[in-house]
Amino acid sequence: AQSVTQLGSHVSVSEGALVLLRCNYSSSVPPYLFWYVQYPNQGLQLLLKYTSAATLVKGINGFEAEFKKSETSFHLTKPSAHMSDAAEYFCAVSEAAGANSKLTFGKGITLSVRP
Amino acid sequence: GAGVSQSPRYKVAKRGQDVALRCDPISGHVSLFWYQQALGQGPEFLTYFQNEAQLDKSGLPSDRFFAERPEGSVSTLKIQRTQQEDSAVYLCASSLSGQGLNTIYFGEGSWLTVV
Numbered sequence: 001a002q003s004v005t006q007l008g009s010h011v012s013v014s015e016g017a018l019v020l021l022r023c024n025y026s027s028s029v030p031p032y033l034f035w036y037v038q039y040p041n042q043g044l045q046l047l048l049k050y051t052s053a054a055t056l057v058k059g060i061n062g063f064e065a066e067f068k069k070s071e072t073s074f075h076l077t078k079p080s081a082h083m084s085d086a087a088e089y090f091c092a093v094s095e096a097a098g099a100n101s102k103l104t105f106g107k108g109i110t111l112s113v114r115p
Numbered sequence: 116g117a118g119v120s121q122s123p124r125y126k127v128a129k130r131g132q133d134v135a136l137r138c139d140p141i142s143g144h145v146s147l148f149w150y151q152q153a154l155g156q157g158p159e160f161l162t163y164f165q166n167e168a169q170l171d172k173s174g175l176p177s178d179r180f181f182a183e184r185p186e187g188s189v190s191t192l193k194i195q196r197t198q199q200e201d202s203a204v205y206l207c208a209s210s211l212s213g214q215g216l217n218t219i220y221f222g223e224g225s226w227l228t229v230v
Binding site: 004009036041042043044045046049090092101102103104105106107108 | 118119146148150155156157158159160163171174206208210217218219220221222223224
């Protein structure tokens with residue numbers, strides 16, 4: 001069975017500061033990993049995904065994540081936070097690349113950005 | 116349409132009432148997913164369709180939940196005899212095909228409150 005752990009429920013950073021959102025996964029097979037962002041009253045939007053190619057994945061809006069198998073981690077980072085980054089962020093894992101690519105999500109982390 | 120469309124966006128149901136939630140996936144998308152997102156939690160998988168075939172319904176929490184996609188496009192999630200614990204956001208998602216790791220696009224969700 002697959003699972004995702006996102007420690008903590010809320011992260012607050014100053015505008016311009018580094019953003020680091022942690023994600024650890026458990027999977028019985030090589031995983032596919034995702035980060036999604038959810039703005040208030042909007043659907044989930046894909047930020048980036050790891051599909052066993054490069055371990056450092058670049059996504060939209062300046063975000064990137066690094067797959068570390070030894071640490072079973074897929075932390076999300078952004079060098080400089082912007083006010084518009086305030087949202088809820090979900091890490092997700094999938095064990096299948098084929099027809100049934102159902103996702104298992106973590107509980108999510110709310111990112112606040114202080115001016 | 117341009118994105119995954121869900122209706123109604125907001126629904127208040129009295130306990131014991133039946134509800135139906137509609138999903139219009141992106142035109143031409145073969146795969147369709149339903150997820151349930153309780154307050155403060157990440158989305159949880161309910162069921163998956165490939166065209167009109169329901170290939171996985173392992174996440175449906177009880178036999179009060181039923182989903183269909185009779186013509187392989189629009190899908191309806193029906194909840195019979197609603198209970199308070201059914202209060203959640205119901206997310207629909209679609210992807211282009213059942214092969215490969217296509218991006219999954221989420222709708223804005225249907226917010227169900229059972230009173």
